[in-house]
Amino acid sequence: MKNYNVVGQSVRRLDAAEKATGTAVFSSDFTLPGMLYGKVLRSPYAHARIVSIDTTEAEKLPGVKAVVTYKNTPREIFNTSATMTFTVPALKPVLDQYIFDSVVRYVGDEVAAVAAVSEKLAEEALKLIKVEYEELPAVFDPLEAMKPEAPDIHANCKEGKNIIGEIIKIPMGDVEKGFKECDLVIEKRFKLPIVKQVQMETQAAVAQVEVNGKITVWSTTQTPHPTRMILAKIFGVPNSKIRVLNPPYVGGGFGVRIGLSAKAEPIAVALAMQAGKPVRVIYSREEDFMASDTRHGGYVTVKLGAKKDGTFHALDLKAALNGGAYCSFSTETPGVLGAMGLAVYRIPNQSYYGHSVYTNVTPAGAMRGFGNPQAMFPIESVVDMMAEELGMDPLELRLKNIMRAGDPWCLPYPCQSTGLAECIERGAKSIGWERRGSLNQPGAKKLRGIGVGVGTHVSNSWPFCVDxxxxxxxxxxxxxxxxxxxxxxxxxxxxxxxxxxxxxxxxxxxxxxxxxxxxxxxxxxxxxxxxxxxxxxxxxxxxxxxxxxxxxxxxxxxxxxxxxxxxxxxxxxxxxxxxxxxxxxxxxxxxxxxxxxxxxxxxxxxxxxxxxxxxxxxxxxxxVPENAPPWHAHFAEVEVDTETGQVKVIRVAAAHDVGKAINPVIVEGQIEGGVLQGVGYAVSEEIVHDAKGRPLHNSLHKYLLPTAEDIPEIDAIIVEASDPSGPFGAKGVGETGLVPTAGAIANAVYNATGVRFYEIPMTEEKVFRALSAAKNSTC
Amino acid sequence: MLQDYLIPETVEQALSHLQGGKGRARVVAGGTDLLLDLANGKKEAGVLVDLTRIPGLQEITLEDDLIRLGAAVTHNQVAKSKLIQEKASVLARAARSVGSLQIRNTATVVGNVVNAQPAADAAVALVALGAVAEVVSPSGKEYIPVEKLYAGVGKSVLDSTSQIVTRIQFPALLKNQGSAYERLEQRKALALPMLNVAVVVSLADNRFQWARIVMAPVGPGPVRATEAEAILTGADVSLGNIENAAAAARAQANPRSSALRGSREYRLEVLPVLVRRALEAAVVRAGGNC
Amino acid sequence: MSSKILTFTLNGETIRVVVEPTDMLADVLRDKLNLIGVKKGCGQGECGACTVIMNGDAVTSCIIPALKAEGAVVETIEGIGGPGKYHPLQESFMDLGAIQCGFCTPGMIMSAKALLDKNEQPTREEIREAISGNICRCTGYVKIEKAVSTAAEKIREGK
Missing domain, CATH: 3.30.365.10 (Aldehyde oxidase/xanthine dehydrogenase, molybdopterin binding domain)
Structure with a gap:
């Protein structure tokens, strides 16, 4: 291996000193002379028409400098995500929202905004805005929303009732014939929760509009250049007259601001234009939960066929995702779900059919893994079931079927490298795979189990979008x-x-x-x-x-x-x-x-x-970059308290083929953080809505992401199967940590209890019920 | 709207601030719940009267086998106190399970009781310990069992605009007594309990002299499992008796379904497991064995 | 509203600042005293980004009424060290990859400092307890925990 001087060294991060001393500036810290504070009025209804809106009292309140609604802001239709700037022809981006509209489509949808000399005053002014709503029928589940009797949430659905954009279809071989040639076929449907990025810094933007019309926006966006393009379109200003920048630090992203930071930027600009002064908009944590993109929940069906010797021969994958009230990345996410789901194993006959559906909940968009975790929990569960049916070791079955470099696959770029076999080998060693099957004493109330999940991902966004x-x-x-x-x-x-x-x-x-x-x-x-x-x-x-x-x-x-x-x-x-x-x-x-x-x-x-x-x-x-597949194998050890249903994740060995670790400590950090988000996805995190569509998990206290006292031991293992397309052989690692985690944990829970879960998170109550049902059916 | 924040140096001064506020002044200690309630309009106050600087109220003392906690004693003080760990471990564990360390450094145990949330961890343990609150008002001082302080969900019989709980006291556990705390929680920090159970047992010759079993949230405040306690009183220490008590506790519980923290049915099914585990642990600490 | 003058010790200096009874300590530190290292991630005491040390204990300053700090000794990230004289925690956070987006970092370091100020030989459980109220979504806490124990070692060796 070539020796490098700087590459491959875990040098101290160049931003470490600023961040360790509290001097690093984030959007929410940023102030300008004369700056005003913006606050947003949000819909209390999941679906309603605004019959009337009266802002006169708010405008009269001393200290209030601007009040904006759908009546006095641009009527330019857009998509908050960067997709509107980089969708590849002949596909067209779905544009379906305005800064404010006369119809609100989810609880938290923007109704109006105020800029005032203090945050408290702005909040007070919001209470003075009188809005009369006419409630409309609402729907929250994607399958329900596709039924003929469901309300139409937008008028632009061409492919079916409430279906967002186009349906993604990926064909390969002849899947019908393929299943007929299989000795064993397993088909299962899985239900996936809506979860949240919960980046530590909430959505924020500071906008300044100069007298000559130049606009500067400091914000939390993950994509300054595309964000500038979106703002230029909304406000009808040349790209060259808008500057978008981070100040320069961003308190996490995990996909939540690929494009606009929810609507922080356009609302701040609209207020700044009207007030003639800079305006800062910082979402409260509750607003961040209820009014910025979530991960897509929904339904994924896996049908896997194999020959007696364990050779996978056909795979059919279907997805109906909950896109929420507006399109963010609702066409790309099901695309990646299908593409990644089909890319892990060498299977000659495959097909995918997937799409998102409009519902009256918070829009779903990008979140770390981007459809791939939604694919791999179901797929890796079914692969484990197949191993059991075949009487094969789950590792042996995977090693027999995983993609090899040069194999044909559904993706429009070649698979030039894979270290997946090495990931499986090293992860198995780390977890002690051989202990599997002898972890529990007879009669034990707390049962241990070990499970595995593998996967791949992308290293950039081509060919899914401009890159x-x-x-x-x-x-x-x-x-x-x-x-x-x-x-x-x-x-x-x-x-x-x-x-x-x-x-x-x-x-x-x-x-x-x-x-x-x-x-x-x-x-x-x-x-x-x-x-x-x-x-x-x-x-x-x-x-x-x-x-x-x-x-x-x-x-x-x-x-x-x-x-x-x-x-x-x-x-x-x-x-x-x-x-x-x-x-x-x-x-x-x-x-x-x-x-x-x-x-x-x-x-x-x-x-x-x-x-x-x-x-x-x-x-x-x-x-123009190529693309390359990073590979990963996660091994989880869990303990299930059979009397309460609680699942405790004890250890995760996470082996990742990253091509080349340019800075190994940073790479480990990406893996470890991803793993813990995956643990939350598997066992505790979800946003549930009440019958009126109000999100119940809307604070850090209620939303159950893991704390420092909940962490398993994590062994981040770096595997380097160099890819010729990447810098110094490097591949992506930012998202992969959470892709296979839920599958590995679900398989470990099955290994511990003999009960299979088709739904996450595996909360204590769900597990308790499933264990009780299993007990009752056996005796 | 809050107009003033006062920090009196004596209980008398605090009382006079409250009187001066004419119902608009309100007692505050840690304020971890109250300040948020004020901010979102759930509660109202014109003046807050902060008790945490009054000399003596920051102390945990043991006198004549009576443990006394001042109104300014925080959850973390209790959780880390050697005295509480040795002579009332149920309370140390309950206090340790609240919120996060920052919250425990701020929130007081007395505040936890007065705030009257149904599953307040420290309050559940205090009821099991048979704790009594020292309540001071312009008309004088009275002692009210913590168990009797609940007037409904989130409602205390106490009026924080005129009355002050200065201390809470309870007997230190003896060598033949043991306590335990069980909590069903969705994560290890920053989580309200789905269920919590506190028990104190007193043994003699491997028999239960008495047992106090408290469970929540299965009613408006901490609920005594009196039927279960009766089953154990005078009974042998045995797994069978403990199982029976656990079943009786379940029969007396009336939990609500929570979309966030478990259905009524689930809580009812797991409650006896927690009661059993708590009793088993308490028995061991009291020197007994099943 | 009755404004008051709050007098307290902030990072070793006596500070007098005009505050309202409704002001929270975090807002006074950030907005009036320009200490932007005190981060706000939730405003409800649930994320720990605003953690400061008050009279020796880690507290979430977003739910502490500013006037409660009257006469108190308050430390923020700005007061514990910097170039040339970094606190061992800052050093180990920087060296061991415990920092990613950095938004939780100041609060995390302050929680850890409150622990190490009292306990130079913390167990893993004590470290986890100390930072249990500091949410980090980037790191999985692995390198943070390691940084705290390494800093403790450094502090012990320095004596």
Missing amino acids: YDNAIVTVQQDGSIHLASGVPDIGTGTSTALPQLAAEVLGVGLEEVSLTFGDTLSTPFDIGSHASRTLYAAGTAVVAAAEDAKRQILEYAADFLKVSPERLEIKDSLIYITGRELGEDCAGTGVCKTGEERISVTLQELAYHAHLRNKQFIGVGRI
Whole structure:
């Protein structure tokens, strides 16, 4: 394996000091002189027409500077997610909402907003807005919403009752014939919950509209450039007159702000336009829960057929997801669900049919894993059932059927690498797979079990959407390096790993590199941080830009040293002629001479030499990334209290093929965080609505994400099956930690109790009931 | 709207602030529930009278086998107190299970009782310990069993605009006595209980002299499982008797269905498991064996 | 509304600031004293991002009435260390990958500091208890727990 100087090193994050001292600035910390505070009035009804809305009392309240409703804001239809800026033709993005509308479609939908000199005043003003509603029939379940008698939530459904956008169909081979040729077929339907990203910083935006019409928005978006495009469309302003940036830190994302930060940006801009002053809108935690994208819940059906020897022969996957009241990523999510679900195993006959459905709950959009966790809990459960039916070890069955590099699959790019077999092997070793089956004493009330789940994912969003990247590397006059990339850092370490790539390519120390990121004004276009793509795709652009700069440096240095550029290399900011020993006399001087002949020059000297001759090295990277599959195998050990139904996850071994870990500690952190979100998905997290469509889990107290006292032991294992398409062989890792976790835990619960769950989360009551039912049916 | 926040130095001063407020002034200690209730309009107050700086009220004391907790004693103080861990472990465990450490550092045990939530962990343990509240008002001082402080869900018989609970007291457990706390919870921190059970038992010659079994939320406040207690009184320490008591406790419970924290049916089915586990643990601590 | 002057010790300095009875300590620290390291993630004492140390104990400053801090000693992330003299917790959080998005970090470090100020040899359970009210959605807490125990070691070795 090649030795690198900066790549592969767990260097301290470049943003660590600011974050550890409390000086890092986030959108919710950001203030401007004269800034006003915006607050939003939200619908108490799941579906209603606004009969009348009277804002006069609110406007009269001293200190109130702007009140906006559907009557005085742009009637430009949009989609809050970045999909409206990067949907690939001939597909068309679904546009179905306005900043405010005369119909509200979920509890929490925006009705009006106020800007005032203080937050308390703005809240007071909201109470003075009089709204008369006419309630409309509402529907909350996707299957119910598809029935003819269900209310039409939008008028734009072409493919079926309340179906959002197009139905995704992925055919491969002949699935009907395939099932006929199988010895064993298992078909099961699974129900999936609505869950939430719960990023620590709620949605927030600060908008400033200058007298010349220029708009600047500091916000929590994961995609500054696409967000600028959305705002430009809503407000009818040229892209060039809008600047969107992070300030520069973002308190997490997990998909919740790929595009707008819910509606924080357009509401802040609309208020700022009317007030003529900057306006800050910060969602309360409750608003964040009820009025910003969730993960899609819904129904997934898996039908898997195998031959007697365990060879998978046919797979049919179907999904009907709950898209909520407006389309965010409701066409892409079922697409990824199907594509990823079909990509894990070599199966000649496959088909997928999936879509989202409008309902009167909070819109569902992107969340870490993007449809893939919804695919893999069902698929990995059925694979385990198949192993049992076949009398095979679940690992053996998986190893027999997993995709290998070069195998045909449904995806429009090749599978060029897989370390899944190694992931399975190392994860099994870590968990102690051989203990499976001998974990419990007879008569024990607390039962242990071990289960496995595997999967793959993407490393960027192509071909599901537009995906290209730019980066600029500028060698400064003193030889230090400035790097500009349009991606934000939502906490994943982008602002450290991208400089690591540039430093490695350029042969300079990391301390020589600075990065500008997450700002449309000072960085080139980039589609942002999502799809596990930031390091893979933006990194590819950074490498290209650095290589371009390096080529220019070496060409200039070749003249300087009177040697051909091919013979030059850079290390520690020293450009030297390869194939020669550096004389001892050059140590530390930066200027090496052997007799009269120079054999090296520092980048510092060279850059200044160039500067004095009107020349600067500026590398540009403009790339269209390929895509690459990261692979993973999770092993979970659980303990089930059979008297209460409580499932405790004891340990998770999470082995991930990441291609190349550019910064291993950051990679481990991505895996560990993803695993814990997966544990929550499996056993405790969900948002349930009451009969009126009001979300019950709308605070951190009620929404049961794991705390520090709930964590299992997590062993994050890095496997590196280098992919030729990624920077230094790297693949995506941002989302994979939670993809296979629920499946592994469900399989472990089955291993412990003999009871199979077709629904998550496996809460104590659900488990208790299932155990009781199983007991009653056996005796 | 809150107009003032006062920090008196004596109980008398506090009482006079309350009197001066004419029903608009209200006692506050940790304020972890009250401040949120005020912010979202669930409660009203013009003036808050903070008891936490009054000398003496921050202390946990043992005198003549009587443990006394001042009104400013926090959950964390109780959870970490060696005295409580040794002589009333049920309360230490109950206090430890509330909210998060930050909440436990702020929220007081007396506040937990006065706030009168049905499943208030510390209150459930205090009822099992037979605790009594020292209530001071302009008309003088009186002692009211914690068990009798509940007037309904979230409603105390006490009037926080005129009365002050200065202390809560209960007998320290003796060598032949043991206690235990069981809590069915959806996660280990920041979670209200789905069910909680506190028991105190007193044994002699491996027989129950008496037992106090308290369960929640199965009624407006902590509920004594009196039938179960009666079954155990004078009975041998045995698994059978414990099982019978657990079943009797279930028969006396009347939980509600909660969309957030479990159906009535589920709570009823798991309640006897918790009662049994608590009794088994308490017996062990009292030096008995099943 | 009757404004009052609140006097307290903040990061070792005596501070006098005008507050309203309805002001919470977190808002006074953030909005009036510009200590943006005191983060607000929920406003209900449920996320821990606003954790400060008050009279030696970690508390969620978003539900502490500002006037309750009268005469109190309050420490925030801004007061515990910085370049050249980082607190061992800051060092270990930076070195061991305990920081991702960073929004929970100041509160997390303050909770950990309150623990280590009293207990230089915490068990794993004690560490978890100390940060149980600090929600982190990025890290899975693994590296945070390690950073706290490593900082404890450093503190012990430093004596």
